Amino acid sequence: MTSTSFPDAFLSPFAIEEAVSRALAEDFGRAGDITSAATVPDDIAGRAVVAARAAGVISGLPLLEAAFRKLDAEVRLTPHARDGDAVAAGDVLMTVEGNARGLLGAERTALNFVTHLSGIATATASFVRLVAGTKARVCCTRKTTPGLRALQKYAVRCGGGFNHRFGLDDAVLIKDNHIAVAGGIGPVLARARAAIGHMVRIEIEVDTLGQLREVLDAGLADVVLLDNMDPPTLTKAVGLVAGRLVTEASGGITHATAAAIAATGVDYLSSGAITHSSVGLDVGLDIEM
DSSP states (O other), X not given: OEEOSOTTOOOOHHHHHHHHHHHHHHHHXXXXXXXXXXXXXXXXXXXXXXEESXXXXXXXXXXXXXXXXXXXXXXXXXXXXXXXEEEOTTOEEEEEEEEHHHHHHHHHHHHHHHHHHHHHHHHHHXXXXXXXXXXXXXXXXXXXXXXXXXXXXXXXXXXXXXXXOSSTTSSEEEOHHHHHHHTSHHHHHHHHHHHSXXXXXXXXXXXXXXXXXXXXXXXXXXXXXXXXXXXXXXXXXXXXXXXXXXXXXXXXOOTTTHHHHHTTTOSEEEOSHHHHSOOOOXXXXXXXX
């Protein structure tokens, strides 16, 4: 096992508690785990082994641990990996010893979190490898599953990526529709700068080099989002900016295009796909009595 750049990415314990409680309540429904209650004596102990069944980058083990502890406060967990580790198929991630009903009841919730978040971490790590050797950083967007944003953005960091804004309240991002409503780039930037505090950054989206020149002339933005530009146009845009603004390339970035886009000199590549379209990493649990 090896570690990515951000094995210590932070996830709030309040986010863990809320997500795990909600997921277990959804699964247990009104009557609980009627299968285990009917077939497994309540005093039987068991040992479970959680292992990766495919290679990837792990994320979500704190949620797995919380799910088992929620059903069995005395459960014993032995970690063999940590979030941010790159693992091979067959690598053991954790062993869990405790009440058998607790193991069975928490199994699917625990695996759902690790499978989903590890898929995001793995997809992010793949993009990060493609831009290695450039200054570009890979970041996510707000294209997340409702209710899971904090977890998914955590998984991006486990994969070596960076986070864009978490919500509408932590940065100004002026997009094409804002520009249209406000009456142009100059007016929208002026309104934004007049309304926000000194700690809030302003990013504005542009589609053309002409719009970029308007942004530079206004002198009021901190970051410019270069939307759906091909590499030659991005190279010209980075040259025009000349370090005055942070540059972010966005729009349909794929594994096939990431390296060429990063080579243009942009500071960030943002991808919604790493959160909304990543494939879950196959992780399994086997109980040994």
